[in-house]
Amino acid sequence: MEERRAYMGKHIQIFDTTLRDGEQTPGVSLNLQEKYEIAKQLAKLNVDIIEAGFPIASRGDFEAVKNIAKNVSGPVIAGLARANKQDIEIAWEAVKYAERPRIHTFIATSDIHMKYKLKMTRDQVIEAAVNAVKLAKRFTPDVEFSAEDASRSDPEFLYRIFEEAIKAGATVINVPDTVGYAVPWEFGRLIHKIRENVPSIYKAIISVHCHDDLGLAVANSLAAVENGAQQIEVAVNGLGERAGNAALEEIVMALNTRSDFFMNPTRIETTQIYRTSRLVSALTGIQVPPNKAIVGANAFAHESGIHQHGVLEEKSTYEIMKPETIGVSTNKLVMGKHSGRHAFKEKLKEMGYNLSDEEINKVFQKFKDLADKKKEISEKDIEALVEEEVIITPETFKLEYLQATSGSGVVASAVVKLNKMGVTIEEAACGDGPVDATYRAIERACGGDFKLVDYTIKAVTGGKDALGEVIVRVEKNNKIQIGRGVSTDIIEASAKAYLSAINKIIYDDNPYKERIDAVQ
Template sequence: MSQQQTNNQVTKQIQIFDTTLRDGEQSPGASIDPERKIVIARQLAKLGIDVIEPGFALSSPGEFAAVQQISRELQNVEIAGFARMMKVDIDAAIKATRDAARRRLHVFISSSDIHLQHQLRKTRAEVLKQTKEMIAYGKQFVNEIEFSAMDSTRSDRDFVIELVETAIAEGATIINLPDTLGYALPDEIEELFRTVRTQARGGQSVRYSAHNHNDLGLAAANSLAAIRGGATQIEVTVNGVGERAGNCSLEELAMIIETRKSALNLETNINQREIYETSRMVSRAMHYPIAFNKPIVGRNAFQHESGIHQDGLLKNRNTYEIMDPEAMGISRSMIILGRHSGRHAIKHRLSEYGIEVADAELTEVYDRFKALCDVKKIVTDDELIRIAGETTATQPDPYMLVDLQVLAGSHKSRIATVTVKDSAAGEECSYSGMGEGPLEAVIHCIQQAIPVAAEFEDLELHSVSTGEDAHGEAVVTIINKGERFRGTSIHKDIIFAAAQAYVAACNQAIMTGKKQDDGAEEEAEVV
């Protein structure tokens, strides 16, 4: 454990152990193919993770190969080989991680009576014997051994201490006391770690780790409590994925420590700028959508609809934000335009696209905006731009999707025809394209019409109503010149909604680029 002196206070370094690729993958339906595991592991290393647990090597040949490749490639990260207290597991873990520059063996066994009686069908004496034998066996191959007493928060305290003493005596160097069911309260976690650390023989000679599940929504709080009790490593997953309600969320813990650093006197090696990219990568790989209100990385985490909040943010970001989203790689879209938004927010949003409206025009834009809010809760940027264009007798939208036709079938490629209006030229042109799916065919058409080298990065589809007349909301994210732009559209036809959202995102990229170019020209003239 490294420590440094800061402002006369000792700052404790917390090691981050990521188990997204092992425990996180145990989420129902969240399996990741071996190739993508390697890509995610590279991103985790870029994020600054100290220890990566890349999987359960014994589970399949593909899993073994992924663990092996990650161990060979990521030489600057410690790799944890996961194993049950069985020789066959330990052998597989040791073999798969053989080429790692730094590695550890992570072995576990249950410690609670309910697990022993109904799952393992073993006595306490048998569990102690197995722990003693298997840790001694693993110690032949590696110096670092992490021992986990599964379900320790629901276990008899004296037995946990006895089990930990056995593990330490045979060479365990890291003791993990998991809250496997997310059952414990913060004060109970703190007391557990402090008691085991101070009362177990050899307890002061090893490091301690916390692995907390989130069944009661306390995983992050319990992780901080474990640190107060003596833990110097926290086990996390990206987006908090994992069995049932998941594990302690990496991004939540990292940003709690960063945001409240002066109060906690803690720090990690996490690179904030890679948080959002890592979150999106894992979400896409696991096909696990991120909840809108998910702290740090959720869609609404840095967005505000209230007029009072919007006004405060426009004057000073610190009025209603405690973190800087851009520092985490999140593009700034802090204001959502809805029925609670005020004139100030609308004028500001239009100005971001180079659209200036006089006070009289703003009143009309605002009235039409409010009328649309009665129909739709949220007004997208492209809809606001369209309102401004109609009010000021201009057409700010560089491109408009006029019509869309798709021919789909069960065996052949999809064929699409799209008609797009070029506002500057005042012309409508039609384009045809093909793709494996209807949306891919449509995007290929639009890319012919709009000369913006925009990469289609992400698509979110959400139902906003029910029944036969249900509408779908499409949110499309594109990347243009390294910057992200997001377009939104709502329509009964989800393909049309996605296409419209893509056009809206491209329009934002074009208009933002034009405003930046105009500003650069004005600055050059002044100089």
């Protein structure tokens, strides 16, 4: 117990990898603008480190990391690199503009990875790790070294490679449970043993990066904190390879809510958690399940009569956290068509949005249009409008007019009128249904060969006048982009989503110089 108290109470650093590992979620592809928007929100959330990407992976990744390093202040900006010269040099070229740059280099250390993937001996792996850390150290004093698949590695070999990496200059030692194989007591013990058996460990921060293949990523991470880990690598909404990573919101609120046990504070601005979750969900197209801990729609909902009675008498009977803590307002202010711009602006501030006057004007106009169709507008309606109107890709094509017809025994047809840089384009088409006909008309108007890969629709709010949200994935030239549209008319929402994806495809094909200037 005395030993545990020695490292409890220390600040836990939150290393966010949403833009790197999170983007590796199957079906997710973020462009430069979207990564920049998420990075700015992560800075508002006050994460300690943003892993902005894997610069060597692609030109797009390099430019995104570079743009974030140049334009996002506050957190450390890290770039991932394999343990080789080219990766590390490219990573540095991307992150060197940051106020506080970090190079994060890694190599696998488990016998199965060394034998079948790396085809290297243990001595060769140690040599590569040491050389990588020394090279990274030439560029920046902040170097993180990760032993990939550490939880399945020989502990004695881990002690040895961590000691050599620290001697070479590593300031952070990361212990990944790469395939989510560990269980909490086992992983906690591994961290404990590393602290005991790596002589130079006091010179470095111990980090962990846990995957959720067995649903234990958060539990393993907390077990690591209990045993002396000082940095946790997470992703918003638990995004990531396969079953994902430890969820940022769950880690932070576990440490916050159970501070009596962990006594390890974070610097996270918890009131930005819900806003961050919504933004990431909107831009990745990965919806948050209603029963998701902390940020799910049902996280603070009570249906059982017994629960309702208890909460009405005393909230703490069934709520261990206050919704306001994560930025979910309990204010019941009703917004409608008689609400003025000032009240609307104050409501946006209350909800955590800090928009420019131009952005407020855009959203307010959409709000008034929606208010003519709905008696009451909820916060979820407003959130949807902000995410649709403010967080956008520059529009090459803009929907001006849409008419779709369908019925039993009638061939569905649609007429669309698009605006392209001031030029009006009108097309018509038939299809298997109103959405299919609308998409065929849009394709004709845009003059492109687009393939609809996935289409999902859900109600943003309840009632017959609910906003419908459509999320699509559209492919062209083997590249997939996500589009999102919101409207009380699902055909219009579908058209907006399709055009959103098409505009992203066009935007993504622009020269990177133009794209960066546009963001800056």
